[in-house]
Amino acid sequence: MENIEHIWTNYQAKLHSFIQSRVGDPTTADDILQDVFLTIYSKIGTLKDSRKIQSWIYQITRNKIIDYYRSHKKMDELPESLSTQDTNPEDEALEEISRCVLPMIHNLPPHYRETIMLSEIEGYKQKDVALKQGLSLPGVKKRIQRGRAMIKDMLLECCRFEFDRRGSVIDYENINSQCNDC
Template sequence: MSTTSIWNNFRTELFAFIITKVNDKEIANDILQDVFVKIHLKAGSLKQEEKLTSWVYQLTRNTIIDYYRKKNILTYTEEFQDIWDDDSESEDENKICVNCINPFIQQLPPNDRDALEQTVYGNISQKDYAEKTGLSYTATKSRIQRARGKLKDMFLNCCLAEEGKKCNC
């Protein structure tokens, strides 16, 4: 399938998807353009055309994540990306759940929170963080993994404790 036909089939749908994640039309248009540049450049890597929709949405989600990383804004994290896939029941529920993550990060112990914020959302490498804090690289990796695990547990316990439960954290 050509980039032009993908554009014609997906642009409106993807724009609507992106706008629910960034809440800004100009930014959504920029991200949409970035997505289609990636589609054009990577179209040859798609082996099975029947997986086109999921592939396009995966590229879109990754591009949104890249936008937030560059802007150092935490409102969407790949740690929970599988929760907000194409099969999601409601975009409104997704927005609500995304809003839970920041308060959960604030509940982490200070050392875990600092490690997570600086390495995952602050664009500092784990190795540099280890040197900066005087921790070993292994201890730094463990601290970040532990923080992610705690964050995931808080999210799952609050937002997904029961099937069908609406997130109201």
């Protein structure tokens, strides 16, 4: 078995470079490297084949890098430009439109309304909707498709939509005074 000083001498620079190439920050790389060597020191007795020490060390290093990203994923703060205080016009438009959709669903013919409510609002899988309604899966899919098309037509009768280049709604305008849902 190799001793820890020998491992440090042979691998420290390579590991630091390996870590830094994945995390981008030398200080963070130093911290991860320290964790790697603490693990090597505490687990060196578990290495069964000393010929595989390099792959063992690099596996520990990869695991520590993964641990670093997992632990920082939830803690990273959003940049100010993404702060929740700033409202996204796209989100506002979608939220307002979603309030219009439920009354429109209630205006659907009963068999479409029930199918859409189960699949889209209550979150049932289409297969479960088919069982619950005693229909075939293709029959449920067709009802959902037709129900969605009816809702789309109702929305287009009420509103004019503005889309971004990806096709997402960024704004809308009510164009029908008879439409009370939006």
